[in-house]
Amino acid sequence: MRHKQRQALDSIIVTAEQMRQIEGRIFAAGMPVAALMEKAAILTAHSIQELYPLSQVSRVGILVGPGHNGGDALVIARELHLQGYNICLYCPFSQLKELTQYHANYANSLGICSYEDIELLEHCELIIDGLFGFGLTRPLTGIIVEAITILNEWNIPVISIDIPSGLHTDTGEVLGIAIKATYTLCLGLWKPIFFQDQALEYIGEARRIDFGIPVKDVRAIVAKPFPLQILTKTLAKEFLPLPRPLITHKYKQGRLLLICGSYRYAGGAILTGLGARASGVGMLSMSVPESLKPLLVSHLPEALIIECPETKTGAIAGLSPLASDFDQYDIVACGPGLTQEATNIVENILSVPLPLILDADGLNILAQRVMVSGLSRRVAPTILTPHLGEFKRLFPHIADPGGDRITAVKRAAQESGAIILLKGARTAIADPHGTVWLIPESTPALARGGSGDVLTGLIGGLVAQNSGTQEILSRGVATAAWWHAQAGILAAQERTELGVDAFTLSSYLHRVGAGF
Numbered sequence: 272m273r274h275k276q277r278q279a280l281d282s283i284i285v286t287a288e289q290m291r292q293i294e295g296r297i298f299a300a301g302m303p304v305a306a307l308m309e310k311a312a313i314l315t316a317h318s319i320q321e322l323y324p325l326s327q328v329s330r331v332g333i334l335v336g337p338g339h340n341g342g343d344a345l346v347i348a349r350e351l352h353l354q355g356y357n358i359c360l361y362c363p364f365s366q367l368k369e370l371t372q373y374h375a376n377y378a379n380s381l382g383i384c385s386y387e388d389i390e391l392l393e394h395c396e397l398i399i400d401g402l403f404g405f406g407l408t409r410p411l412t413g414i415i416v417e418a419i420t421i422l423n424e425w426n427i428p429v430i431s432i433d434i435p436s437g438l439h440t441d442t443g444e445v446l447g448i449a450i451k452a453t454y455t456l457c458l459g460l461w462k463p464i465f466f467q468d469q470a471l472e473y474i475g476e477a478r479r480i481d482f483g484i485p486v487k488d489v490r491a492i493v494a495k496p497f498p499l500q501i502l503t504k505t506l507a508k509e510f511l512p513l514p515r516p517l518i519t520h521k522y523k524q525g526r527l528l529l530i531c532g533s534y535r536y537a538g539g540a541i542l543t544g545l546g547a548r549a550s551g552v553g554m555l556s557m558s559v560p561e562s563l564k565p566l567l568v569s570h571l572p573e574a575l576i577i578e579c580p581e582t583k584t585g586a587i588a589g590l591s592p593l594a595s596d597f598d599q600y601d602i603v604a605c606g607p608g609l610t611q612e613a614t615n616i617v618e619n620i621l622s623v624p625l626p627l628i629l630d631a632d633g634l635n636i637l638a639q640r641v642m643v644s645g646l647s648r649r650v651a652p653t654i655l656t657p658h659l660g661e662f663k664r665l666f667p668h669i670a671d672p673g674g675d676r677i678t679a680v681k682r683a684a685q686e687s688g689a690i691i692l693l694k695g696a697r698t699a700i701a702d703p704h705g706t707v708w709l710i711p712e713s714t715p716a717l718a719r720g721g722s723g724d725v726l727t728g729l730i731g732g733l734v735a736q737n738s739g740t741q742e743i744l745s746r747g748v749a750t751a752a753w754w755h756a757q758a759g760i761l762a763a764q765e766r767t768e769l770g771v772d773a774f775t776l777s778s779y780l781h782r783v784g785a786g787f
């Protein structure tokens with residue numbers, strides 16, 4: 272039981288302020304500050320030794336900051352020195368926090384050399400970055416900027432303690448300059464920075480060091496439902512509709528209507544259909560321009576392809592009666608490949624009393640007609656799946672969604688009343704009640720035309736099988752995004768990052784499911 276509770280900490284993200292409050296509770300309960308630092312730093316030292324054993328690396332440079340991140344660095348310096356590593360410190364600060372100063376004194380007494388000139392670390396084989404952790408709030412200046420500039424030019428592996436120095440823990444913003452790490456060993460609990468796209472190239476590979484923060488202290492500060500959550504494999508598995516009930520039938524396994532495609536973007540419709548197919552949805556119906564029907568039937572023989580009247584240029588001109596019988600569906604997804612000509616389709620679909628996913632041209636039309644503010648009047652939930660460009664068009668007043676993406680997506684969901692999935696290297700999904708789900712890993716192999724279409728179909732098919740409250744829906748959307756990313760990772764492992772075209776991606780989706 273206790274093990275399961277600890278495992279749950281894997282999916283929680285805390286801000287710098289929450290981390291400080293959690294730490295405060297632990298200290299108030301009697302844990303000495305020095306003892307907590309010792310626990311965290313010793314485990315970090317063990318991880319460093321696993322990554323870079325003494326047999327491979329001996330000269331290690333350690334950067335020591337003025338606060339407790341610097342304190343951790345000094346404990347690590349002491350431990351590695353005692354294990355036989357050849358340690359030298361870079362410590363340019365004259366004023367250190369008291370505990371950090373004690374550790375500096377002790378390191379000095381052990382004969383560990385310390386410099387104020389970064390150039391003297393140039394011959395090290397490994398650098399450990401303990402300049403700043405979550406205590407950094409104002410931009411770096413002066414010699415620290417110069418030192419980090421030099422360091423970032425060297426080709427020496429860097430391990431950052433807690434976070435790469437120079438980044439803001441919550442937003443991932445670069446405060447002046449930041450260290451580019453090879454690995455970042457996150458102390459205790461995940462922080463938002465690990466899920467902000469703008470920080471990823473500084474973080475390198477991220478690992479969490481669990482040094483025994485009591486679950487009750489986390490729960491006391493971060494109440495359920497957790498405002499920021501990681502969609503882990505365990506949570507994804509819980510949501511997938513597996514195993515199926517023995518006596519189910521196709522109409523019970525989700526009924527999805529896709530409205531997509533045009534003469535120009537016929538492929539978008541196929542890819543959306545293939546994403547939906549992979550979800551296992553019971554009944555897939557697709558409304559497409561009539562001239563596309565033979566093509567769609569040849570790719571998706573199991574789907575009910577509903578031909579719709581089309582414009583001269585091959586966009587859907589109106590929904591046929593069959594596609595308009597909305598009692599037959601649990602959810603509608605609309606947008607991929609429609610073109611901007613399908614304006615009336617998107618306007619009309621908004622009044623349908625079913626959960627609705629809007630993507631691609633569905634979003635562009637919504638933005639053009641300034642209809643986002645009307646979404647809160649819909650009787651059923653709405654799910655918007657923009658990439659950054661679409662997000663900016665939909666929510667032009669939300670400041671720099673390319674910066675602090677987590678705050679941006681949260682605000683968009685609260686303002687619009689819709690579930691918003693903001694695509695990116697770390698896709699974020701927010702619901703209007705303030706919960707944000709984050710997808711912990713993905714691959715740049717997915718940065719290719721059409722991979723978003725596959726995602727739209729997958730989301731539609733998955734949530735059609737398990738729709739319910741907005742909380743359940745947003746978890747379903749997040750599970751689909753996780754599944755999509757995992758398929759990309761698996762395909763990239765087997766075919767390289769260049770081998771994951773959207774069609775191939777769709778064929779890897781079932782293999783992720785098979786891994787359960």
Ligand SMILES: NC(=O)C1=CN([C@@H]2O[C@H](COP(=O)(O)OP(=O)(O)OC[C@H]3O[C@@H](n4cnc5c(N)ncnc54)[C@H](OP(=O)(O)O)[C@@H]3O)[C@@H](O)[C@H]2O)[C@@H](O)CC1
Pocket residue numbers: 290291294307308311336337338339340341342343368402403404405406407408409410411412432433434458459
């Ligand atoms: N929570 C936990 O569970 C545990 C946390 N632990 C560790 O504690 C770390 C947090 O430590 P922290 O609070 O001392 O802050 P930290 O990141 O070292 O930096 C703040 C220092 O930098 C200074 N400073 C700020 N800006 C500056 C600037 N621009 N230029 C120059 N100086 C600047 C600032 O000075 P001041 O603002 O007071 O002038 C202050 O002295 C955390 O990341 C983790 O490693 C573990 O030991 C144990 C378990």
Ligand SMILES: Nc1ncnc2c1ncn2[C@@H]1O[C@H](COP(=O)(O)OP(=O)(O)O)[C@@H](O)[C@H]1O
Pocket residue numbers: 631658694695696697698713714715716717718719720721722723724725726755
């Ligand atoms: N650098 C990246 N790392 C991980 N995933 C990415 C990256 N770039 C794009 N993606 C993913 O690829 C998909 C692209 O979707 P989108 O831009 O809508 O493409 P399209 O409209 O051409 O289908 C999204 O799921 C997004 O999260």
Ligand SMILES: [K+]
Pocket residue numbers: 340400401402403404431432433434435436
């Ligand atoms: K650091």
